[in-house]
Amino acid sequence: MLLTLRVQGTRYSLRTGNCSRSRWLASNAVVEKSPPPAQPQLEVNGSTYATDSWTNVTPKILSYLGANKHLQKDHPLSIIRQRIVNYFYGAYRNQRGNPLFSVYDKLNPVVTVQQNFDNLLIPSDHVSRQKSDCYYINKHQLLRAHTTAHQVELISGGLDNFLVVGEVYRRDEIDSTHYPVFHQADAVRVVTKDKLFERNPGLELFEETWKGSLADPKLILPSSKCMDQTKQPCHTLEAVKLMEHEMKHVLVGLTKELFGPRIKYRWVETYFPFTQPSWELEIYFKNNWLEVLGCGIMRHEILQQSGVHQSIGYAFGVGLERLAMVLFDIPDIRLFWSNDSGFLSQFSEKDLHNLPKYKPISHYPQCTNDLSFWLPSDVEVDAGFSPNDFYDLVRTVAGDIVEQISLVDKFKHPKTGKSSVCFRIVYRHMERTLTQAEVNDIHKQIANASVDSFNVQIR
Ligand code: DAH
Numbered sequence: 001m002l003l004t005l006r007v008q009g010t011r012y013s014l015r016t017g018n019c020s021r022s023r024w025l026a027s028n029a030v031v032e033k034s035p036p037p038a039q040p041q042l043e044v045n046g047s048t049y050a051t052d053s054w055t056n057v058t059p060k061i062l063s064y065l066g067a068n069k070h071l072q073k074d075h076p077l078s079i080i081r082q083r084i085v086n087y088f089y090g091a092y093r094n095q096r097g098n099p100l101f102s103v104y105d106k107l108n109p110v111v112t113v114q115q116n117f118d119n120l121l122i123p124s125d126h127v128s129r130q131k132s133d134c135y136y137i138n139k140h141q142l143l144r145a146h147t148t149a150h151q152v153e154l155i156s157g158g159l160d161n162f163l164v165v166g167e168v169y170r171r172d173e174i175d176s177t178h179y180p181v182f183h184q185a186d187a188v189r190v191v192t193k194d195k196l197f198e199r200n201p202g203l204e205l206f207e208e209t210w211k212g213s214l215a216d217p218k219l220i221l222p223s224s225k226c227m228d229q230t231k232q233p234c235h236t237l238e239a240v241k242l243m244e245h246e247m248k249h250v251l252v253g254l255t256k257e258l259f260g261p262r263i264k265y266r267w268v269e270t271y272f273p274f275t276q277p278s279w280e281l282e283i284y285f286k287n288n289w290l291e292v293l294g295c296g297i298m299r300h301e302i303l304q305q306s307g308v309h310q311s312i313g314y315a316f317g318v319g320l321e322r323l324a325m326v327l328f329d330i331p332d333i334r335l336f337w338s339n340d341s342g343f344l345s346q347f348s349e350k351d352l353h354n355l356p357k358y359k360p361i362s363h364y365p366q367c368t369n370d371l372s373f374w375l376p377s378d379v380e381v382d383a384g385f386s387p388n389d390f391y392d393l394v395r396t397v398a399g400d401i402v403e404q405i406s407l408v409d410k411f412k413h414p415k416t417g418k419s420s421v422c423f424r425i426v427y428r429h430m431e432r433t434l435t436q437a438e439v440n441d442i443h444k445q446i447a448n449a450s451v452d453s454f455n456v457q458i459r
Contacts, residue, residue: 132386143169155306183320190313373456
């Protein structure tokens with residue numbers, strides 16, 4: 001195991017030689033029974049959307065829209081955003097000395113399936129599209145699962161150097177490093193042949209052999225050809241190497257800017273559907289290698305779809321919570337949602353290069369309760385019942401006082417054939433001590449809501 005500190009950041013990757021099964025490669029159909037939608041229409045961000053059997057956003061999740069923690073003054077996520085943006089403003093300037101990059105940090109998180117997946121060449125049967133992984137508004141719209149979702153719309157609009165910062169939504173387990181809403185920054189830099197080969201005129205962006213019929217924008221490379229870490233068939237090696245060099249130089253610069261000039265780092269080859277070749281950058285932190293960002297040379301099909309035919313680009317994505325937890329020593333991801341002045345006032349530091357470390361407000365005791373139930377007949381874990389459905393229910397009922405949930409036991413009764421599951425729920429309030437009676441009451445509410453929603457039988 002490479003990482004002990006697992007903090008949400010970017011995770012849509014397959015490392016070469018590291019995992020046998022990839023989130024990006026595996027196709028894994030899951031049968032899910034969905035409860036009928038509570039209402040036929042949903043109002044999100046001032047727009048009305050039809051609901052259908054894909055709808056799984058909860059009112060609790062919708063309540064995070066517009067929170068904009070990444071824009072809140074003195075919030076650690078906002079400080080990190082500002083540092084990334086400042087770095088890019090400084091790293092790339094035009095001839096008049098103005099920043100080349102533009103920043104989009106208030107884009108609507110409601111995106112289409114096309115934006116979040118299709119435009120980025122994510123296969124139609126890919127696991128990351130599953131209802132158990134994303135918050136769908138309906139079959140065609142969802143809360144973006146990564147800020148990469150805005151690439152095609154922005155490039156199509158004529159942009160070639162931009163950063164997108166915002167919150168993203170993913171259904172996940174509950175622990176100190178996972179939260180259903182977290183923040184990412186994504187960047188794209190697209191350059192023309194003349195710009196790339198300024199100092200080497202005469203070189204070409206594209207292989208001679210590729211220029212003919214294969215240049216059809218509708219032709220998407222089969223996935224078997226996307227695993228080659230050297231380059232995409234269309235590009236020349238010179239173009240890829242120059243772009244790779246520039247990208248790595250800039251991203252190492254960003255890492256040093258954030259973590260200090262002596263930070264130890266390494267590049268690890270990986271796979272993303274939207275870039276080829278692709279890498280993750282890892283830093284050495286507290287005796288472990290910690291992945292901080294994903295990047296690569298943009299798949300040329302994405303540029304072509306966006307109307308850009310004669311350029312090459314690089315892109316990268318980074319998770320802000322992960323950076324902030326490391327930089328400020330913040331131990332629990334729920335703290336980013338705290339409105340406690342004891343938390344927020346710690347970061348009102350003006351000097352971005354002299355970041356304060358988080359001082360625990362206090363340590364309140366944990367309270368652990370188990371909940372076991374029988375699933376309905378013919379339903380099993382991940383076949384009709386997804387633990388993520390349960391985690392969502394718990395978040396809706398109990399909110400942030402749940403620190404952790406784990407599936408501690410599951411078994412099938414040999415006679416009845418029914419499946420039983422046991423979840424361990426750890427309760428802890430960030431700002432005060434919870435009483436046992438208070439915890440028991442919430443625990444009971446979770447049990448009742450599970451019976452109502454999943455038709456289970458409490459044991
Ligand atoms: N979207 C990826 C994730 O959430 C991160 C990422 C990787 C973004 C590579 C990019 C990129 O733009 O080029 O895991």
